[in-house]
Amino acid sequence: MPSRNKRERRRANLRALLYLSPWLIGFSVFFLYPLLSTVYFSFQRYDLFTLEPVGLLNYKYFLQDEAAWTSIKNTLWLVVVMVPLRVLFGLGVSQLVTKLKSGQGIFRTIFYLPSLVPLVAGTLGFVFLLNPGTGPVQAILGAVGIHSPDWFGDPAWSKWGLTLLSLWSVGDLMVIFMAALLDVPKQLYEAASLDGATAWQQFTRITLPVIRPVLMFATVTGVIQTLQYFTQAMVAARVASGATDSAGSVFTPGYPDQSTLTFPEWLFQQGFRDFAMGYACVLALVLFVVSMIFTLILLRQFRGFAEEEA
Amino acid sequence: MTTTLAPQQVAHRPVTSANASKTRATLYWIAKHALAIALAIMFLGPLVFIGLTAVMSDHQALTSQLWPETWEWGNFADIFEKAPLLTWIRNTLLYSVLATVFMLLSSIPVAYALARFRFPGRKLAFLLVITTMMLPPQVVAVPVYLIWARFHLTGTLWPLIIPMLLGDAFSIFLLRQFLVTIPRDYSDAARVDGAGEFRTLVRVILPMAKPAIAAVALFQFFYCWNDYYGPLLYAGTNLDNWTLSLGLAAFRSVHRVQWNLTMAATMLAMAPVIIVFFFAQKVFIEGVKLSGVK
Numbered sequence: 001m002p003s004r005n006k007r008e009r010r011r012a013n014l015r016a017l018l019y020l021s022p023w024l025i026g027f028s029v030f031f032l033y034p035l036l037s038t039v040y041f042s043f044q045r046y047d048l049f050t051l052e053p054v055g056l057l058n059y060k061y062f063l064q065d066e067a068a069w070t071s072i073k074n075t076l077w078l079v080v081v082m083v084p085l086r087v088l089f090g091l092g093v094s095q096l097v098t099k100l101k102s103g104q105g106i107f108r109t110i111f112y113l114p115s116l117v118p119l120v121a122g123t124l125g126f127v128f129l130l131n132p133g134t135g136p137v138q139a140i141l142g143a144v145g146i147h148s149p150d151w152f153g154d155p156a157w158s159k160w161g162l163t164l165l166s167l168w169s170v171g172d173l174m175v176i177f178m179a180a181l182l183d184v185p186k187q188l189y190e191a192a193s194l195d196g197a198t199a200w201q202q203f204t205r206i207t208l209p210v211i212r213p214v215l216m217f218a219t220v221t222g223v224i225q226t227l228q229y230f231t232q233a234m235v236a237a238r239v240a241s242g243a244t245d246s247a248g249s250v251f252t253p254g255y256p257d258q259s260t261l262t263f264p265e266w267l268f269q270q271g272f273r274d275f276a277m278g279y280a281c282v283l284a285l286v287l288f289v290v291s292m293i294f295t296l297i298l299l300r301q302f303r304g305f306a307e308e309e310a
Numbered sequence: 311m312t313t314t315l316a317p318q319q320v321a322h323r324p325v326t327s328a329n330a331s332k333t334r335a336t337l338y339w340i341a342k343h344a345l346a347i348a349l350a351i352m353f354l355g356p357l358v359f360i361g362l363t364a365v366m367s368d369h370q371a372l373t374s375q376l377w378p379e380t381w382e383w384g385n386f387a388d389i390f391e392k393a394p395l396l397t398w399i400r401n402t403l404l405y406s407v408l409a410t411v412f413m414l415l416s417s418i419p420v421a422y423a424l425a426r427f428r429f430p431g432r433k434l435a436f437l438l439v440i441t442t443m444m445l446p447p448q449v450v451a452v453p454v455y456l457i458w459a460r461f462h463l464t465g466t467l468w469p470l471i472i473p474m475l476l477g478d479a480f481s482i483f484l485l486r487q488f489l490v491t492i493p494r495d496y497s498d499a500a501r502v503d504g505a506g507e508f509r510t511l512v513r514v515i516l517p518m519a520k521p522a523i524a525a526v527a528l529f530q531f532f533y534c535w536n537d538y539y540g541p542l543l544y545a546g547t548n549l550d551n552w553t554l555s556l557g558l559a560a561f562r563s564v565h566r567v568q569w570n571l572t573m574a575a576t577m578l579a580m581a582p583v584i585i586v587f588f589f590a591q592k593v594f595i596e597g598v599k600l601s602g603v604k
Contacts, residue, residue: 019423022416026476034450118536120555121579125360139374176602228446231538288449295444
């Protein structure tokens, strides 16, 4: 009897292995091996042709690479300003939509729609909308007597332009928050209003505690996504600067004045445009360590979640 | 709020107060909807202005006027002459369709195993899926690029398509989240009828998982359709393999500043997403809900 049980279990394990095999191969070939390889290359000078061990040189260079630190500052700015604004705005919009008694479906559709607009198209649209001289934003602000800044052409405003773009596409957060808000038990609100709690008290004492895990999830994933922020910054800078290359290889990101240069952009530039691949691996490891910290926070939240359905 | 008052309290209240609370409710209703409408205008505004600029004349597009003097529908035909849009669309479709089909073939069995099978390391495997889903692709970009360079596939879109045969972490995660919600009774019943594990998956589980499969397929398709980083990395220097995203980002620089044509091309890139959304709104919304933790 026990040997039969054992055989069955082994069969079951083999079957699991078979079903998982695509991912196991993918994980090894496209994640585990490249990750170890990144560590190896970080101690080399490599430009696709010659490979030369250089010890800690790439790491020392990183400490004094001013553009890298500018890109870190810009990325931090986005993490500290853009992520919280997006979460707060998403929460506000979802609160409003769940409270609407009529037209809820239409408003949800309208607020969700921009988040589906392709990143490149949305960015192009915003550069045009905020473009001084031709853009409607300047025309509209001018009509009410406000002098519009030169958004994507002014280092002091370019990141705010990107922030506006990210608020416009807040729809995915709104949907997640709406689902959470509608899950808050109605009896809690009824009991609270019986006790004479104000709307604000109900929000801070009932709504916030119940949806806290969802807010936490949205913030942490928002941070991790922002650490990868690439496309919008790249396209906005390229379009606003009016770069005239056609092969996509001459343009240097960051316009205006490195104010939109993000960390992944600098990694891309070093690794795949200047082919300083060893140095790019140092930048990749920095990105890995920082993202891993936030991923671990997220995993802690998931641990209980993975157990509940054993 | 009035519903929570005890009946005798209501009886003692003067009529005017009931009217006052009714007026307050009406004002509250108006305020909420006014705010929602104002927000809706701000959300739709960009799309409307992009659309209006797309049909302006070359000259008017360089002014700050908001409404087209003449409606130049020919702009949408012009962009096909000014840029190899058809090639870009063909490349984008090739990438999006193949990646989606490959992703489904490889990710469904993995998600099923994670949701249903008991095996040692099951929890670890799920946590590793989440980790690979969260970590930025740039972390391993250099060695992965070198793998494809060894196979002489840099300059093409294949480095973005082929790995989809080996599962996609986000899709596996999303499918798994849905599959664990299907009660075990269904697959148990199928097994009592003598169906093997694979037959159970195909005949019983897959039909029930249709909404989740539709959601990951749509997400994957539009992820590829919108992708800029991947094509830039692998096909950025090879104009023959450019996608719509790459072309669009460089569109303005191909000729001089022609906002009307640039916005027409922008509309063209948005159109498929918006059209599909209106037909499959529920699929999108349910999919997004699945991606959040409760």
